[in-house]
Amino acid sequence: MGKRVGIVAVYQTKYEESKPYLHIHDLAYEPIKEILKISGLKFVGDGTGIDAAIGASQDHWDGYAISSKLYQDQIGGHLRPESRVRGDGAVAVFYAAMSILSGHYDTIIVLALAKESQVDGRLVESFGFEPNYTRMLGLDFLSAAALQAQNYIDKYGISPEQAALVVVKNRRNARFNPVAQAPADIEVQDVLNSPMLSSPLRELDTKPTSEGACTLILSTEEKVKKWTSKPVWIEGVGSCYDSSFLGDRELAEPRSLTSAALQAYRMAGISDPKKEIDVFELSEYTSYQELLWAEGLGLCEKGDGGKLVQSGATEIGGEVPINPSGGLLSGVPVNVAGADRVIEAVLQLRGEAQGCQVEGAKVALAHGTMGPCGQFHQIIVLRRGY
Amino acid sequence: MLKLPLKIVNEDPLVLQGKIYLDYAYYVGPIATRFFTDLRDRGKFFGIRCGECGITYMPPRGTCGRCFGKLEEWVEVAPQGTVISHTITYYPSVCHPVKEPIVYAIVKLDGADTGLIHMLGDVEPSEAYSGMRVEAVFKEKREGNILDIKYFKPLR
Numbered sequence: 001m002g003k004r005v006g007i008v009a010v011y012q013t014k015y016e017e018s019k020p021y022l023h024i025h026d027l028a029y030e031p032i033k034e035i036l037k038i039s040g041l042k043f044v045g046d047g048t049g050i051d052a053a054i055g056a057s058q059d060h061w062d063g064y065a066i067s068s069k070l071y072q073d074q075i076g077g078h079l080r081p082e083s084r085v086r087g088d089g090a091v092a093v094f095y096a097a098m099s100i101l102s103g104h105y106d107t108i109i110v111l112a113l114a115k116e117s118q119v120d121g122r123l124v125e126s127f128g129f130e131p132n133y134t135r136m137l138g139l140d141f142l143s144a145a146a147l148q149a150q151n152y153i154d155k156y157g158i159s160p161e162q163a164a165l166v167v168v169k170n171r172r173n174a175r176f177n178p179v180a181q182a183p184a185d186i187e188v189q190d191v192l193n194s195p196m197l198s199s200p201l202r203e204l205d206t207k208p209t210s211e212g213a214c215t216l217i218l219s220t221e222e223k224v225k226k227w228t229s230k231p232v233w234i235e236g237v238g239s240c241y242d243s244s245f246l247g248d249r250e251l252a253e254p255r256s257l258t259s260a261a262l263q264a265y266r267m268a269g270i271s272d273p274k275k276e277i278d279v280f281e282l283s284e285y286t287s288y289q290e291l292l293w294a295e296g297l298g299l300c301e302k303g304d305g306g307k308l309v310q311s312g313a314t315e316i317g318g319e320v321p322i323n324p325s326g327g328l329l330s331g332v333p334v335n336v337a338g339a340d341r342v343i344e345a346v347l348q349l350r351g352e353a354q355g356c357q358v359e360g361a362k363v364a365l366a367h368g369t370m371g372p373c374g375q376f377h378q379i380i381v382l383r384r385g386y
Numbered sequence: 387m388l389k390l391p392l393k394i395v396n397e398d399p400l401v402l403q404g405k406i407y408l409d410y411a412y413y414v415g416p417i418a419t420r421f422f423t424d425l426r427d428r429g430k431f432f433g434i435r436c437g438e439c440g441i442t443y444m445p446p447r448g449t450c451g452r453c454f455g456k457l458e459e460w461v462e463v464a465p466q467g468t469v470i471s472h473t474i475t476y477y478p479s480v481c482h483p484v485k486e487p488i489v490y491a492i493v494k495l496d497g498a499d500t501g502l503i504h505m506l507g508d509v510e511p512s513e514a515y516s517g518m519r520v521e522a523v524f525k526e527k528r529e530g531n532i533l534d535i536k537y538f539k540p541l542r
Contacts (some may be wrong), residue, residue, distance in 0.1 A: 020401075131412045137482060147471045196476055197475075197476060198476065246501070247444070247445075248501055
């Protein structure tokens with residue numbers, strides 16, 4: 001990257017299973033009001049404030065066509081430029097960075113939100129499968145992720161106990177994250193005793209239903225330096241899609257993740273991610289996925305994800321800390337997930353991650369994913385700039 | 387006339403119950419038409435081959451994602467195949483076509499290079515395994531869709 005894009009400010013609501021008293025526009029209002037307060041910026045396009053807005057949400061989840069209209073007045077979209085990413089918030093961060101690098105806008109606010117409890121999420125996910133050959137079978141992202149987890153077990157001998165260690169680590173890490181939904185001091189046996197949903201996935205192996213929202217403000221290098229004493233730079237980005245036919249894919253080989261990561265590593269000048277990246281915030285919709293994503297990112301050899309978590313390397317004090325925030329297994333909404341990973345990475349690089357802090361973190365990787373079994377991946381590499 | 391299904395179902399917090407009614411007539415296109423017609427009328431599986439990449443796709447589609455080639459070479463594949471992965475789904479869902487537990491599986495039919503997603507039947511769920519040899523069981527009255535395959539059963 002010639003020019004640089006940085007993060008001015010971030011904000012997360014508390015994540016909860018349900019926020020029954022809030023309309024989506026109420027849910028949007030808090031993180032926008034707060035980030036304007038923190039940054040001191042306003043919705044003005046004269047070069048002194050926020051030029052444009054990008055939301056991340058999905059019509060099917062929100063029950064409304066072009067559902068960003070639900071928060072248009074909150075995000076500064078009244079008679080101003082506003083667009084929306086249908087899906088994960090990490091992609092909205094990527095688009096915001098590109099818009100700024102293009103020179104068209106200097107400063108962009110990103111909002112990601114979801115109220116998962118408003119709709120049968122499994123039904124929403126079933127619409128993610130093409131109708132000709134797959135949808136009538138009634139698959140959703142959970143049963144699809146179970147096919148992936150079983151394939152991973154069959155191929156590499158990953159054990160349910162190893163996967164459960166991911167849950168134990170993340171739920172315990174969440175105890176130190178003030179916005180986490182479901183912190184818990186649990187043991188491997190608690191995971192193995194939780195109800196079987198779709199073998200080998202048990203309830204605690206999966207992300208709980210969640211609601212919440214988060215915001216980020218991104219800007220040019222010049223303005224970021226002016227507006228914050230703790231700049232964080234976006235150093236590398238990459239994204240990649242795999243086939244939408246599940247049976248075309250090697251489910252235990254996240255090749256689209258590897259491709260996205262290699263693009264981002266190259267851009268950020270990273271040759272050994274294990275040594276050069278200090279903290280990883282990944283979108284694990286299931287326990288097994290965190291192990292697979294670690295392999296796809298090159299943090300261990302193929303099939304060694306289980307050994308990696310067993311070794312303690314992915315703990316907060318380990319060699320490659322993964323999800324010190326508690327990750328998705330501790331409750332982060334769909335669509336919000338990737339943007340929330342970027343925010344947690346920013347908090348780490350600013351030394352503001354409280355009890356989850358990885359000491360001296362200088363480089364962080366944030367990851368978002370969309371589609372069943374990690375069909376699409378978005379990688380964002382960030383670096384501390386002070 | 388369609389009445390919009392919106393009604394108050396809870397007073398505190400006030401909840402408006404809604405539903406999105408959208409009836410679709412999905413045109414399946416020439417490729418899936420041929421696939422489902424062969425399945426329905428002859429109980430046969432046809433994949434489609436990319437000569438450039440040497441891949442026989444199942445289910446068939448019109449374009450090769452790898453080389454952007456137009457796919458036209460139909461290849462009959464066997465109704466028998468191998469389970470690549472499977473899961474026993476216990477939770478209920480309005481989307482499920484049969485009663486739970488459902489054994490979902492990815493089956494690679496003999497002669498195809500990619501897997502077909504379907505269900506397993508005539509087997510104790512706990513006895514299903516990846517690598518198991520299976521064959522298609524067809525519905526008696528077939529309609530021209532993916533559920534014309536009732537399930538795949540173990541090959542004995």
